[in-house]
Amino acid sequence: MFRFLVKRLALFAIALAVVSVVIFAALRILPGDVASVMAGVNAPPGRVQELRSQLGLDRSYPRQYLDWVGGVVKGDLGTSILTGRSITDLVGLRAQVTLPLILCGLAVALAIGLPLGCAAALAVRPALRSLAHMAAIVAGAVPALWSGLLLILLFSKGQGLIGILPSQGFPVDGWGRPGPAFASLVLPALSVGIIVAAGITRYTRSLLDDVLSSGRVDLSMASGMTRTRAALTTGLRTVSPQLVSVVGLTLAEMVTGVMVSENLFGLPGLGTMLVTDVGDRDLVAVQSELLLLAAFFLTIGLIVDTVHRLIDPRLRDRSRGEVA
Structure with missing residues (x-):
């Protein structure tokens, strides 16, 4: 059972990492850039540039991704541009x-x-x-x-x-x-x-x-x-x-x-x-919310696999045979 949990947790982490890359890339291939979409069609260039700097979009894509994922790992989902509140607090409420x-x-x-x-x-x-x-x-x-x-x-x-x-x-x-x-x-x-x-x-x-x-x-x-x-x-x-x-x-x-x-x-x-x-085009919040939604689906799959293994003796017997 221990080996099963370790393997499933590893697959969970890999799947979540792949999903995070897909979400990050999908929001970066929108027409224009994220700052232009969030600022709106008629926003002045100065506002777009200010927003790019505020969101860290003037950095390289790998740096942006690592900053975002690093914050998520620490429990920091970012700050909403519209409300200025912590996305983590909003999600908790x-x-x-x-x-x-x-x-x-x-x-x-x-x-x-x-x-x-x-x-x-x-x-x-x-x-x-x-x-x-x-x-x-x-x-x-x-x-x-x-x-x-x-x-x-x-x-x-x-x-x-x-x-x-x-x-x-x-x-x-x-x-x-x-x-x-x-x-x-x-x-x-x-x-x-x-x-x-x-x-x-x-x-x-x-x-x-x-x-x-x-x-x-x-x-x-x-x-x-x-x-x-x-x-x-x-x-x-x-x-x-x-x-x-x-x-x-x-x-x-x-x-x-x-x-x-x-x-x-x-x-x-x-x-x-x-x-x-x-x-409202608050794509910073959308990015973290989609990742949480994906993590929820993956967690359900992990729980189902674990409960399935616990209540089905045939799966436990098969795993013992593989270990032997």
Whole structure:
């Protein structure tokens, strides 16, 4: 296990370094240069030159890259040109909205997707299986924007049919008021979680169908278990490695939906920050935000691989054989 972690961490570092080079190069091949893009079309030449000097763009590309990466390693993501605030501080404040929103969305997806997938696999009547399959397809095809708007029309205070939840903004004092803070995340989490739950439902049903037809559940039933209990114990335990991979992929996919939801519901999260900085041409901030987004995806992959290895004895046995 130790060798596996060392190898995965090395691959993580290499992949993140490659991504950082790609991000750095992509922002430097824009038409003109970064200072011209950030200053705007009608900016005087003096302002462009001042901005180039302020951002260190008058240095060589290798020096610029090393300065940026060196700051990131030390926890310094740079300073926003528009606000003059530390990007690290801004990311820390907005992560308090985005990360809980992702976790809430994942909780909604698992709470809906796993039971429905199991129910669809265990359904005896073909009509029920077809209905569950159709519902998962329809829910998965709905864009996050549409699902969010529908939830606003149904449950938002002031304009919804059942006005019980806020649909815009986040408390100024953040999680200092846990109740209002959590309430402001309910509708965004539902808008993302329902869509992701559709995919988890389909995967769970498909994986359990394979197990139910493989004979493993029959052996458990022969020992005295009911079909439902055998499927929910032996079946889910057998497919748990594949489900972990599916949850990891859906968690990465959820980031896109979260960005849409944050802008729709007016939440001051990382998605809103990235969209705002792109629109305002604050490319110094965009550069670091894209790197953090890439690091998030790579971290999810690392966690999924590690958990997969821990719960699947076949992988551990194979690694022992390779060591031997």
